[in-house]
Amino acid sequence: MIILIIITVISLLLSFIFDRNKTMSGIKKGILLFLKVLPTLLSVIIIISLVLFLTPDDLLMNYLGYKAGISAYIFAAFIGSISLMPGFIAYPLAGILVKNGVSYPVIAVFITTLMMVGVLTIPLERKYFGLKVTLVRNALNFIGALIVGGWIGVFWSLL
Amino acid sequence: MKKMIDKYLFSIITIVLFLVFVCYSYLSDFKSGIYITKHNFVPLFLEMLAFLPLMFLLIGLFDVWVPKEKVMKYIGKDAGIKGLVLIFLLATLQAGPLYAAFPVAHLLWKKGAGIRNIFIYLGFFSSLKIPMLTFEIGFLGLKFSILRTLLSIPVFVLIAIIMEKFLITKGYEINEG
Numbered sequence: 137m138i139i140l141i142i143i144t145v146i147s148l149l150l151s152f153i154f155d156r157n158k159t160m161s162g163i164k165k166g167i168l169l170f171l172k173v174l175p176t177l178l179s180v181i182i183i184i185s186l187v188l189f190l191t192p193d194d195l196l197m198n199y200l201g202y203k204a205g206i207s208a209y210i211f212a213a214f215i216g217s218i219s220l221m222p223g224f225i226a227y228p229l230a231g232i233l234v235k236n237g238v239s240y241p242v243i244a245v246f247i248t249t250l251m252m253v254g255v256l257t258i259p260l261e262r263k264y265f266g267l268k269v270t271l272v273r274n275a276l277n278f279i280g281a282l283i284v285g286g287w288i289g290v291f292w293s294l295l
Numbered sequence: 296m297k298k299m300i301d302k303y304l305f306s307i308i309t310i311v312l313f314l315v316f317v318c319y320s321y322l323s324d325f326k327s328g329i330y331i332t333k334h335n336f337v338p339l340f341l342e343m344l345a346f347l348p349l350m351f352l353l354i355g356l357f358d359v360w361v362p363k364e365k366v367m368k369y370i371g372k373d374a375g376i377k378g379l380v381l382i383f384l385l386a387t388l389q390a391g392p393l394y395a396a397f398p399v400a401h402l403l404w405k406k407g408a409g410i411r412n413i414f415i416y417l418g419f420f421s422s423l424k425i426p427m428l429t430f431e432i433g434f435l436g437l438k439f440s441i442l443r444t445l446l447s448i449p450v451f452v453l454i455a456i457i458m459e460k461f462l463i464t465k466g467y468e469i470n471e472g
Contacts, residue, residue: 166355179309185335222342231434251421264401
């Protein structure tokens with residue numbers, strides 16, 4: 137976050153020193169683009185808030201714990217795909233899940249799908265890439281996350 | 296104006312309904328409603344407000360300063376390994392959720408970046424961001440973080456290559472956004 141602020145401020149300053157007019161039209165362009173996606177973003181966030189509420193934590197444990205076996209991977213992938221939370225919530229949550237007995241490979245699947253697959257943000261993504269590309273990208277990353285999780289499972293016990 | 300309303304109809308209805316829901320929850324002390332607002336909506340909303348305006352400012356500046364020919368040269372189709380390094384730097388030094396990267400990826404695409412590099416960018420952005428890695432190491436440990444990072448890179452590159460093949464055979468053209 138701090139890095140982003142620093143980079144933005146430095147870029148703005150440099151840009152301003154070199155060319156005032158260009159900078160102003162750049163800022164205008166940025167704000168316009170932001171306002172264009174704002175309504176979609178807001179509605180996505182609202183839907184996410186409701187979905188998060190409807191999936192309580194202890195329900196997660198039953199399906200993600202050691203007892204669930206292979207299906208824990210699949211379940212983690214689905215949960216990761218349909219949920220969307222900021223990193224500063226996701227990582228502490230992952231930490232809690234590990235402490236409660238969820239294995240690291242399952243966590244890896246959860247984290248990777250959480251970051252790469254966004255079912256809830258499909259309306260936003262298709263605005264940029266079109267529906268077909270969006271669906272293919274999400275499907276490939278869903279499979280990719282399972283592969284990453286599987287490999288971590290293989291390597292975890294070796295290291 | 297009518298076109299605008301049509302375009303955002305779903306979003307506007309969602310937002311209005313949610314506003315009514317929040318007001319109702321607070322006025323009638325509806326616990327679940329207050330919980331959803333306080334613990335789910337507000338943190339997500341704050342994250343969005345923290346990252347996105349800055350990212351869009353950078354996008355705007357990038358758009359006016361970086362001409363299409365330059366992008367094509369450095370991260371275009373035939374840019375090779377140097378382009379990959381640039382993509383890596385561009386992706387890992389940023390922060391924020393994946394949906395914040397879509398507009399950036401789209402802009403790079405419009406400026407002539409290679410398809411493969413665009414999807415490598417999305418992959419790297421999603422899981423190799425340095426600010427996020429510090430969080431990951433803190434909560435899940437260095438071993439997990441290193442393993443996941445190293446195993447993710449080849450998978451993301453492979454996905455990008457598949458996307459490129461898929462899009463080229465389809466003769467894909469970008470959306471105006």
